[in-house]
Amino acid sequence: MTTNPIIELDRLTKSYGTKKAVDHLSLKVNKGEIFGLLGPNGAGKTTTILMMLGLAEPTSGQAVVCGINATRNPVGVRRKVGYLPDSAGFYDNLTALDNLMYVGRLNGIPEKDIRSRARNTMEMVGLGAEMHKKTGAYSRGMKQRLGLADLLIREPEVMILDEPTLGIDPAGIREFLMLIRQLSRQQELTVLLSSHHLHQMQQICDRVGIFVEGKLLAEGNLETLAGNLFGKDSFVVQVSLREPLTAPVEIERQLLALPGVNKVSITEGNVDMSCSTDITPDIVRFFVRSGLNVTGVHKKEYGLDEIYHRFFEQNTKKYILNEQAV
Ligand SMILES: Nc1ncnc2c1ncn2[C@@H]1O[C@H](COP(=O)(O)OP(=O)(O)OP(=O)(O)O)[C@@H](O)[C@H]1O
Structure with a gap:
């Protein structure tokens, strides 16, 4: 084109x-x-x-x-x-x-x-x-x-x-x-x-x-x-582990040191990372090198639905109020 x-x-x-x-x-x-x-x-x-x-x-x-x-x-x-x-x-x-x-x-x-x-x-x-x-x-x-x-x-x-x-x-x-x-x-x-x-x-x-x-x-x-919308958190990668982390605070610190990782959230055997670029391979390498058993890797893609609704959330409560008034 x-x-x-x-x-x-x-x-x-x-x-x-x-x-x-x-x-x-x-x-x-x-x-x-x-x-x-x-x-x-x-x-x-x-x-x-x-x-x-x-x-x-x-x-x-x-x-x-x-x-x-x-x-x-x-x-x-x-x-x-x-x-x-x-x-x-x-x-x-x-x-x-x-x-x-x-x-x-x-x-x-x-x-x-x-x-x-x-x-x-x-x-x-x-x-x-x-x-x-x-x-x-x-x-x-x-x-x-x-x-x-x-x-x-x-x-x-x-x-x-x-x-x-x-x-x-x-x-x-x-x-x-x-x-x-x-x-x-x-x-x-x-x-x-x-x-x-x-x-x-x-x-x-x-x-x-x-x-x-x-x-x-x-x-x-x-x-x-x-x-544009999700800015520095455009890519969300979720890694599932076979066993819950024994030292979550240390893993979180090391993950945050990886270039591109902005946020880490750990719940049991799931680690969610918000990243500014797609660094899925680096993340997987990190887990493998740390000797952790990865059972799944999921990259979240934002669909138009989320994009559209996020626009409305961000762009005026007024709009939502108008919609409700109809
Ligand atoms: N001839 C007209 N006179 C006065 N207001 C109008 C006229 N045509 C459209 N409008 C108003 O302009 C706005 C935009 O209307 P428009 O029909 O372009 O929207 P739309 O996005 O195509 O909506 P829909 O999906 O319902 O067709 C609305 O508020 C509508 O009431």
Whole structure:
């Protein structure tokens, strides 16, 4: 993946009266990247997307997508960007293939190519066997796949998907997310996803932005976010021993002398160490050299769940109070 920004938001702001729905949002998303805009209801995700598509005018700042200023040239942006809202609409009494061919015609695909392009696109999203069914008989998951086909047939450079998994069952969600990832990787397609589902974002995003009350609190991959948040305690290693330590105080002192170990906690046969870098091999060597019988080594990885909740813990009790008031 290149570091070639295809989405550039510069201090993008949208106010409704005194309410700032989006507040000085600056962000770059690179070509081919899958970026997740993660935040609770009302965080400003949809407003941001609408400004990126030139469908809402920023109060200040700018959104440039594929090198085009979305406010000055919304039509130009929409030619390059495919947008899947949380529910895509189709003509229920037409077959899926006919729906897609209709979209193709509207988008100026030459008549002689339309049928084959539509068929290929249906295959691409895994609906090859269902293309002659009327969309009225499609499940929610199938409709979302058809929504993707509707974007892909226009050959976009960027896909923006707003809560794309809403209403799909768990097995369907996983398949749908994997399909997005596969399409992005195969075609070097940039994808911006908005969601408040941590686990889903964790499955497919290269980077996520944590967005609360119109502000981007942090962005990065999971490792960077964990590093920023948990700081010097980013890596937690737990070593289990067959026998409880006979001289815990001395072991604690020696462990703290290892470069990178910040905290040690000993309970019976378990030793937990918070470290600023991943020094698991050094720790294991230490225990072996000390003649202790190691029965297990576990390195704790911070997931998006912990990162997200830690942000809320750190970033305003006010936010939590507001949530409770709802
Ligand atoms: N047209 C509007 N007029 C007034 N306020 C609005 C308007 N559109 C959005 N808002 C407010 O701006 C804030 C951000 O809304 P937005 O829909 O962008 O959030 P969101 O993160 O997409 O939420 P959700 O996950 O619920 O869709 C909310 O407080 C919302 O009430």
